[in-house]
Amino acid sequence: MKDTTSPTNVTSRPRGFVRLILIALVLFAAFDFLQFAERAAAASDNPLAPASADAVVVLTGGGARLTTAADLARANSLPLFISGVNPVSTDEDVAAAAGLDEDWMACCVTSGRRARTTAENGEEVAEWANVMGHDDLIIVTSGYHMERSLAEMRRYMPDTALHGYAVASPTIDARRWWKSTRSARRMIIEWSKWRVVTIRESLAGRAKGGQNSADATQTD
Numbered sequence: 001m002k003d004t005t006s007p008t009n010v011t012s013r014p015r016g017f018v019r020l021i022l023i024a025l026v027l028f029a030a031f032d033f034l035q036f037a038e039r040a041a042a043a044s045d046n047p048l049a050p051a052s053a054d055a056v057v058v059l060t061g062g063g064a065r066l067t068t069a070a071d072l073a074r075a076n077s078l079p080l081f082i083s084g085v086n087p088v089s090t091d092e093d094v095a096a097a098a099g100l101d102e103d104w105m106a107c108c109v110t111s112g113r114r115a116r117t118t119a120e121n122g123e124e125v126a127e128w129a130n131v132m133g134h135d136d137l138i139i140v141t142s143g144y145h146m147e148r149s150l151a152e153m154r155r156y157m158p159d160t161a162l163h164g165y166a167v168a169s170p171t172i173d174a175r176r177w178w179k180s181t182r183s184a185r186r187m188i189i190e191w192s193k194w195r196v197v198t199i200r201e202s203l204a205g206r207a208k209g210g211q212n213s214a215d216a217t218q219t220d
Helices: 007-043 063-075 091-098 102-108 118-132 143-156 181-219
Strands: 055-059 080-083 109-112 136-142 161-167
Touching (some): 007 181, 055 063, 063 080, 063 136, 080 118, 102 109, 109 118, 136 143, 143 161
Parallel strands (some): 080 109, 136 161
């Protein structure tokens, strides 16, 4: 019988398998992104504040975030923490951007000026909340930025209740992202960063669980 198993046939099989894997990964990524975009768009449709909370936290990045957070804090008589304020901005600049008067700024607003990234926002907010004794926070940021913001904050505040209050971005259209190159690029980048954070936290959780199991075994 003639041997039909040629080197070409043998090498084509793994290539075909790899091609199928790549196609599956692309399809999964596309589906994952579309789901992310839908959640981002829906988040700011009708945000609801919780019945109670200790404080309002806003991440800088857009005027609508500041004014929304300020209105929310005043309406509920809650302190306001602004994370990521430009170090060169004065309290007067912040008050003007947020629509707050000097008295409210003096009594109820704290500006964090160290954070430059979302991860640093999480660390900065956690430090402030710990000092103030707050463990129930309303987080205000743009809808497309909310999932990554909450994920980064949970990294530093795993036992703190975090309530997202999303604001529609005036420049990034999460619902019709494909109609604008700017929106499409921003949404894809944000989805990529969020997915990296979720994978990192998942791996960290598994490593911690494995370490706990090892410690328990040694103790036994």
